[in-house]
Amino acid sequence: MPGKLGPTPVEIELNAVIVAVRDNEPCILIDPAMALPSGPFETGHRTLEQGLRDWAEAKGGQRLGYVEQLYTFADKDRTTGHSRMVSIGYLALLRAAVLSADAVWSPWYHHLPWEDYRDDVPRITSKIIFPGLSEWKNASADPLVRRTRSQRVEIAFPKDKRLWNEELVLQRYELLWEAGLVAEAQPKKETAALGLPMAHDHRRILATAIARLRAKIKYRPVVFELMSDTFTLLQLQNTVEALAGLRLHKQNFRRLVNAQGLVEETGAYAAVTAGRPAKLFAFRRKVLMERAVAGTKLSRTS
Amino acid sequence: MPGKLGPTPVEIELNAVIVAVRDNEPCILIDPAMALPSGPFETGHRTLEQGLRDWAEAKGGQRLGYVEQLYTFADKDRTTGHSRMVSIGYLALLRAAVLSADAVWSPWYHHLPWEDYRDDVPRITSKIIFPGLSEWKNASADPLVRRTRSQRVEIAFPKDKRLWNEELVLQRYELLWEAGLVAEAQPKKETAALGLPMAHDHRRILATAIARLRAKIKYRPVVFELMSDTFTLLQLQNTVEALAGLRLHKQNFRRLVNAQGLVEETGAYAAVTAGRPAKLFAFRRKVLMERAVAGTKLSRTS
DNA sequence: GGCATTAATGCTCAAAAGGAGCATAATATG
DNA sequence: CATATTATGCTCCTTTTGAGCATTAATGCC
Numbered sequence: 064m065p066g067k068l069g070p071t072p073v074e075i076e077l078n079a080v081i082v083a084v085r086d087n088e089p090c091i092l093i094d095p096a097m098a099l100p101s102g103p104f105e106t107g108h109r110t111l112e113q114g115l116r117d118w119a120e121a122k123g124g125q126r127l128g129y130v131e132q133l134y135t136f137a138d139k140d141r142t143t144g145h146s147r148m149v150s151i152g153y154l155a156l157l158r159a160a161v162l163s164a165d166a167v168w169s170p171w172y173h174h175l176p177w178e179d180y181r182d183d184v185p186r187i188t189s190k191i192i193f194p195g196l197s198e199w200k201n202a203s204a205d206p207l208v209r210r211t212r213s214q215r216v217e218i219a220f221p222k223d224k225r226l227w228n229e230e231l232v233l234q235r236y237e238l239l240w241e242a243g244l245v246a247e248a249q250p251k252k253e254t255a256a257l258g259l260p261m262a263h264d265h266r267r268i269l270a271t272a273i274a275r276l277r278a279k280i281k282y283r284p285v286v287f288e289l290m291s292d293t294f295t296l297l298q299l300q301n302t303v304e305a306l307a308g309l310r311l312h313k314q315n316f317r318r319l320v321n322a323q324g325l326v327e328e329t330g331a332y333a334a335v336t337a338g339r340p341a342k343l344f345a346f347r348r349k350v351l352m353e354r355a356v357a358g359t360k361l362s363r364t365s
Numbered sequence: 366m367p368g369k370l371g372p373t374p375v376e377i378e379l380n381a382v383i384v385a386v387r388d389n390e391p392c393i394l395i396d397p398a399m400a401l402p403s404g405p406f407e408t409g410h411r412t413l414e415q416g417l418r419d420w421a422e423a424k425g426g427q428r429l430g431y432v433e434q435l436y437t438f439a440d441k442d443r444t445t446g447h448s449r450m451v452s453i454g455y456l457a458l459l460r461a462a463v464l465s466a467d468a469v470w471s472p473w474y475h476h477l478p479w480e481d482y483r484d485d486v487p488r489i490t491s492k493i494i495f496p497g498l499s500e501w502k503n504a505s506a507d508p509l510v511r512r513t514r515s516q517r518v519e520i521a522f523p524k525d526k527r528l529w530n531e532e533l534v535l536q537r538y539e540l541l542w543e544a545g546l547v548a549e550a551q552p553k554k555e556t557a558a559l560g561l562p563m564a565h566d567h568r569r570i571l572a573t574a575i576a577r578l579r580a581k582i583k584y585r586p587v588v589f590e591l592m593s594d595t596f597t598l599l600q601l602q603n604t605v606e607a608l609a610g611l612r613l614h615k616q617n618f619r620r621l622v623n624a625q626g627l628v629e630e631t632g633a634y635a636a637v638t639a640g641r642p643a644k645l646f647a648f649r650r651k652v653l654m655e656r657a658v659a660g661t662k663l664s665r666t667s
Numbered sequence: 668g669g670c671a672t673t674a675a676t677g678c679t680c681a682a683a684a685g686g687a688g689c690a691t692a693a694t695a696t697g
Numbered sequence: 698c699a700t701a702t703t704a705t706g707c708t709c710c711t712t713t714t715g716a717g718c719a720t721t722a723a724t725g726c727c
Contacts, residue, residue, distance in 0.1 A: 137413045214654045281663060
């Protein structure tokens with residue numbers, strides 16, 4: 064290859080989106096500079112994931128529960144001095160949380176307010192996003208570009224809210240970025256003020272994490288990593304709704320949870336708040352072993 | 366954190382699992398040393414993916430079609446000299462293929478022969494794998510360990526072939542590795558000879574790629590990246606079957622493809638081989654724009 | 668106590684999707 | 698022409714989903 068310059072000196076940085084749900088609000092750990100917790104990858108670690116776990120434990124005083132690698136970024140602008148910065152994003156789920164002084168739980172919908180459809184469509188959607196994206200679409204002279212943009216917008220932010228696809232978090236963020244509607248964007252508008260900005264490209268990493276999590280809760284019992292040992296079905300549903308940013312049909316949700324054998328009754332009842340007391344359930348950890356659920360869509364022959 | 370040594374000098378290596386299907390056999394690109402194509406990440410590149418594309422194009426003379434990041438590995442044993450090697454795995458799909466001299470297409474089932482269930486259960490499964498895993502299971506004195514191993518085996522390699530889950534490629538490889546049944550394993554048995562070994566941990570990366578691809582074909586129209594411009598429905602089915610390592614129900618496969626609006630008739634017919642001539646179809650590229658299909662399993666309220 | 672309110676739970680019904688297989692159509696070959 | 702081979706159309710039945718009605722069990726207020 065012409066212009067070969069040899070291996071680039073590189074530094075590895077681990078970025079973690081650490082999630083917990085408090086009062087039915089999904090929150091992420093950030094520092095006062097609006098940055099995700101991040102640290103260097105040290106020589107002593109056997110694997111990347113162990114590196115992350117050790118570092119998070121030392122810093123946050125918590126043991127990370129569920130951990131999953133998200134994506135490795137190495138864009139050109141991620142540079143420190145003359146060496147290149149490669150960032151490996153992780154998603155981690157946490158139950159309780161005692162925080163060290165320099166960290167805060169920040170509700171993730173503060174950063175991506177357009178993602179919360181639990182109480183109808185967010186107001187900013189029609190007030191800012193639709194006009195903003197429309198303007199962006201028409202800003203191109205090329206009719207082909209306009210058509211493409213139009214289609215992307217319609218998929219990411221459909222007019223008909225029943226077509227809302229809660230998994231397209233990253234696509235939506237990228238669309239808003241391209242349209243200059245978020246503060247991090249390069250050719251940004253003066254008006255770019257959608258959501259609370261974060262350091263560097265951390266809001267993008269957050270979007271990646273939410274997308275992954277929203278996809279995953281559908282076929283893997285990861286929600287339980289966010290629940291306490293016992294919980295009511297409503298609490299469970301509230302947590303799923305918080306993550307998905309959607310309201311779910313109560314009875315069908317219960318049917319699903321039961322049919323999958325995900326929980327078992329503990330015999331106890333929740334301390335009452337109002338209405339009929341709810342049974343307390345516990346996650347059947349056995350299902351983790353019993354099944355390796357994976358969506359089958361292929362109509363195989365028997 | 367005690368023992369902190371500061372950022373580790375690191376080198377980035379890109380590893381690509383480049384897939385094409387020839388004569389209904391999924392093949393991967395490897396060099397004579399049984400290694401996946403790999404190259405360093407150069408300073409000149411804007412992003413990792415662009416780095417991979419440039420490098421693959423220069424080396425293979427091909428433009429990569431579909432590219433997807435798989436996983437970033439940085440295990441301790443991946444070391445060159447005193448700097449640490451971080452490997453970023455990619456999956457790429459290719460249609461045709463003119464190869465440079467030092468590369469070969471190797472059928473992936475040569476490396477993972479237990480993954481091909483198209484003609485019934487592979488023979489090695491009952492002849493080598495079942496006894497081997499059984500022995501491994503019983504090798505532990507701890508009854509708890511035995512139980513866990515037993516469950517893992519039953520999920521990965523179920524006795525009842527209708528329970529075969531074609532997506533668990535990585536789990537199966539790891540199981541065989543732990544049991545010392547593959548040549549790459551550390552505490553390997555003399556008999557460890559399942560499948561054609563590959564360099565380093567490349568067979569593991571291949572397993573990751575296959576798992577990802579098998580999962581993806583179910584909800585994204587990626588197969589078409591492997592098809593020529595026009596094809597018969599049987600050819601399409603054969604390709605899917607090759608990837609999934611399964612036989613599918615013909616009529617239902619067609620119903621699915623039609624219902625999803627994935628293809629359109631071209632009006633032409635395939636050059637006959639035997640039997641009734643088949644219509645030639647083309648992929649409806651529009652669906653890529655029309656829909657951003659994502660599996661919905663949450664029963665939302667309307 | 669009686670009644671409104673709030674949740675939890677049980678059940679039904681219809682529509683959509685998925686699994687299996689029968690029947691027919693259109694070619695090639697001997 | 699009979700046979701073999703593949704393509705394609707259609708039916709039937711089972712499961713899964715989507716929606717909503719009805720009942721149960723508490724609390725709070727009069």
